[in-house]
Amino acid sequence: QSYKVNNQNEVFYNDDLVGQIFKKHAFYKFLESRSIKWQDYISKRLLPDDSIYVIINNTFFVIECKFQQVAGSVDEKLQTCDFKKKQYKKLLSKLNFEVEYIYLLSDWFKKPEYKDTLDYIHSVGCDYYFNYIPLSRLGLPC
Template sequence: MAKKPNTVGGGARTNHNGLAFEGRTDLLEALNQHPDFTVMGNQVFRDGAIVAHYYEKHNLYKGFLEPSGVNYKSILSKKILPDGALLVGDTMYIIEKKYQAGSGSVDEKLQTCDFKKKQYVKLFTPLNIKVEYYYVLNDWFDKTEYNDVFEYIESVGCKYFIEELPFNEIGL
């Protein structure tokens, strides 16, 4: 039986489809294009003052947690890697980007936000940093069949956004 080509994402097509979506939803790029903000490295400035720091994946550990004296291995059994993490004041906004173009495993991944948020809360508690956990989803998810999942996401204190993340939701 011939293998059917994957045209919807996930599996071997994750990078092809996901990175294009992640490129369209690049938070630092969006902030840098906004007239009120300037981005230098991982720092976000407004009126010449640093208002936020941004980290992705392993850099959250190397660039923030380790220099702050936090050894994740003494807190978590396994490292968790955010697509994005924005520190604004005493709140870390964890931003997960999910792209889908057909039925697949991302549907079930959306239901893990409660666990992951609790893990991040444990990780940042030694630093007295609050955690907000957000999904940025592509428009595939803008369907009534996801209403139960969206209700669940909100019921456990997480949020979701379709195609965009308003700056006021991340403390800016």
């Protein structure tokens, strides 16, 4: 049992295609390949740090990576997940994909002053993990 990613960023598990990975602009190439013009759905381009379309559960996961080591503007960015998730849902609505929005965070965000922000992320239907995201969370075989 093993995972492989080819040079088209297709994810295989035991030779079965289970997903596709997109970084930043590759996401828009994917939309074009599905005849979707982003301008028809949203007014400003969003560039996901990473994203993966998991075929077996028809879900598109937007993964934003935030690795802080000092205080800074990322604090407010964590509070934009609800808006961005809704934008991605509009953008992918024609494809009938489920959309999930997940932050991948460094341990910096385990500090007590982030409790309200982390609670907010969950309250609006988004998610976060520290340092790694379990394959099971993405619905991928383990």
